[in-house]
Amino acid sequence: MKTFLWGRRVHLSPAARKILNGVVTVASVFLCLLMLPVRLPGMELLNIGPNWLLIWVVAWSIKRSPVAGCCAGVTLGLLQDGMTAAIPSHVLGLAAVGFLTGRIQKQKYLQEDFISVALIVFGMVLVSETFMALQFALIGNSSIEAIWLQYQRIALVSAILSSLWAPVLYFPLNQWWQKMQALHQ
């Protein structure tokens, strides 16, 4: 099995390839986690940054089954809970995002380009933030009115930023996974 790595032809056994794939996948998740607290100029609007973990879940789920998307959503949701607070949980929202993205018959309705990925991310941010807002409303620490105002602001700004930054993450990851898929076959 031959593959290109760093511009060189490298001979890799299928097992080593699988491990390398796993390492790259985990490393990309870790990179997303590290990006969460960063606010670089151009990457923030009203103190809100892109939702990198959601972009990752969408990138993962687009060409996989709903169940695989759901598993990724649960895993990354747990990670984001660790970064912020356990209640309310991100698991529900991200699992729903993974499931829905897996369900979209992308080949049928959308072509594979930046625009469609950005559109999916835009919609999915709204889905995931709705789950968060509902949980905040159920907990009942602050008034529904305040949550509604905050929801509008967060959902819209986060959706715009995330969909604009989605290709940055989606494109390299998708290329890598496609390459791995091709070698597998």
Added chain:
Amino acid sequence: MYTLRRWWGRHSLQVGLVALAIGAAGWIRFTEAQIVFEAYQWIVRPFQGEQQPELIDAKIRELQLRLEEVERQNQKLKELLGYVEKQKPRGIVAPVVGRSSDQWWQHVTLGRGSKDGIRPDYIVTGPGGLVGRILSVTPHSSKVLLITDPAFRVGVAIARTRHMGVLRGTSAELVDMEFFDKLPNVRVGDTVSTSNLSQAFPPGLPVGKVFQVNLTKSPAPVAVVELSADISSLEWVVVSPNQEARAQNGANTNTPPKAATPREEQQ
């Protein structure tokens, strides 16, 4: 049974990997992502300045001297009254290295942690006044709950009239102060500081200025407070232990550790 076994034979590796991934994520959540914050701090360390910025110009130096003089006089008067107060503890200066990981929370990450002496529930102040309190620490970083977070509560008082209330964050630069009295004596421009009844914070810490007053709001009148610390552009903060609160807690354990309740105020 056979189909089940065949399915297991084909998918056991995937199931194992999924279980491993979710297990690892659960562990990271359980440890409050300490490993991520440590790695983050390790990566951003080269980009931090070593020294805090020198903001002192002549005017500030003059005001500092006058403040010291006033504080000394205050100390003398308190001694005359038989009021015992311990020496104020020195703060730990810490750089702000990251903002919150989700928009629903108002956190910042500091570049100092338990190795530098920071513990949970320590008080965080910045240029201007109260900024928040420490939520959790890792060896080299710590997470701060900002005063603008909706979950943040602190007992505050209007400095001019000593009318008390509770401050709560609204995820914006302007926060709400809910009064205990039905008709508080408050004007736009009044200074707001932490109240004497607040146990989680030392009394008299500057918080902000009254920006707008709404006395007709139900169930309690509300003042919109403009924070004196610039939360959106924090770079350096001072973390200090809350020794006064701890001493008070030790003296009378019946009082709640957080902000004072309306009933207490009426008594």
